[in-house]
Amino acid sequence: MANPPNTARDVWYSWDEYNRLIEDLAVKIHDSGWVFDQIICLARGGMRVGDVLSRLNRIPLAILSASSYRENAGREQGQLDIAPYISMAYGSPSGRVLLVDDMVDTGLTFGKVRGHLLSSYPAIKELRTAVVWWKAHSVVSPDYHSVYLEDNPWIHQPFEAYDTLTLDELKKTHQNGA
Numbered sequence: 001m002a003n004p005p006n007t008a009r010d011v012w013y014s015w016d017e018y019n020r021l022i023e024d025l026a027v028k029i030h031d032s033g034w035v036f037d038q039i040i041c042l043a044r045g046g047m048r049v050g051d052v053l054s055r056l057n058r059i060p061l062a063i064l065s066a067s068s069y070r071e072n073a074g075r076e077q078g079q080l081d082i083a084p085y086i087s088m089a090y091g092s093p094s095g096r097v098l099l100v101d102d103m104v105d106t107g108l109t110f111g112k113v114r115g116h117l118l119s120s121y122p123a124i125k126e127l128r129t130a131v132v133w134w135k136a137h138s139v140v141s142p143d144y145h146s147v148y149l150e151d152n153p154w155i156h157q158p159f160e161a162y163d164t165l166t167l168d169e170l171k172k173t174h175q176n177g178a
Contacts, residue, residue, distance in 0.1 A: 003156070011149075012156040021132045021146040022052045029053070029098070029130055029144050036128070037095035040086060042066050042113060045102035048159075049132060053100060062088035066113050080109055082116055094123035103155060104131050104145075107138035114140070 003012035013021070039057070041050025043065040054061035065083035086093060099117065104110045110129065118127060130144040135152045149155075 007153070008151050009153055010156060011153045013158060015158045018048075018132075018158050019052075022049050025049065025130055025132055025144060025146045026053055026056050028146070032144065034128065035096065036098040038062060038088075038093060038097045040064050040088075040093060040097055040099050040117070042099070042101040042109075045157075046100045046131075049102055049130075050100045053098070053130070060089050062086050062093065064113065064117075066109055080112055082113060092123065093117060093121040094125070096126045097124050097128075099127060099129045101129075101131050102157065103133035103135065104129075104138045104140060104142050105135050105152075107140035110138075110142070111140045 003014060004010070006012060036057075036059070039050055039054050039059055040062045041047050041064070043063050047063065050061050050063070053059075064086045067081050097117070099110075099114060101110060110131075114127060114129065118124060128143040129140075131142045132146045133149055133155055134142050134145040134147070135149045137152045
């Protein structure tokens with residue numbers, strides 16, 4: 001199914017475009033020469049990005065859940081909740097850490113999570129940030145990004161189709177052979 005046309009307010013990305021942007025981000029980080037010890041992604045948006053970076057860098061992925069976009073079908077930022085624990089295979093965050101998310105929109109979540117990590121995990125010696133999309137109105141700047149968005153459009157990611165799809169609708173689609 002084709003995406004609607006992009007406008008100044010809304011930009012749609014296909015799976016191919018989304019994956020290419022994540023790969024572009026991986027190359028930019030690699031070409032910077034910075035070597036990191038751990039990757040922490042913010043769930044949910046940063047999980048796919050973190051997974052790819054984890055696989056390409058052969059570094060286990062840690063996950064920190066943070067949520068602030070729950071209102072109005074995920075279009076309005078509300079209270080920020082940060083999970084009390086990071087899910088990781090062993091140890092705790094330390095050394096050089098790459099914090100990954102899909103985008104930095106207002107920057108409020110990213111800035112608070114960054115501060116939370118640095119104050120809660122003193123063994124982190126250096127923390128850098130990476131996102132696919134960086135919006136101009138953000139109050140923080142990521143260290144690495146794929147796309148800078150001057151006009152601050154709403155980004156429609158390919159997996160958002162699941163946000164409104166019900167399991168009954170999915171079942172019907174599968175039963176009809178689609």
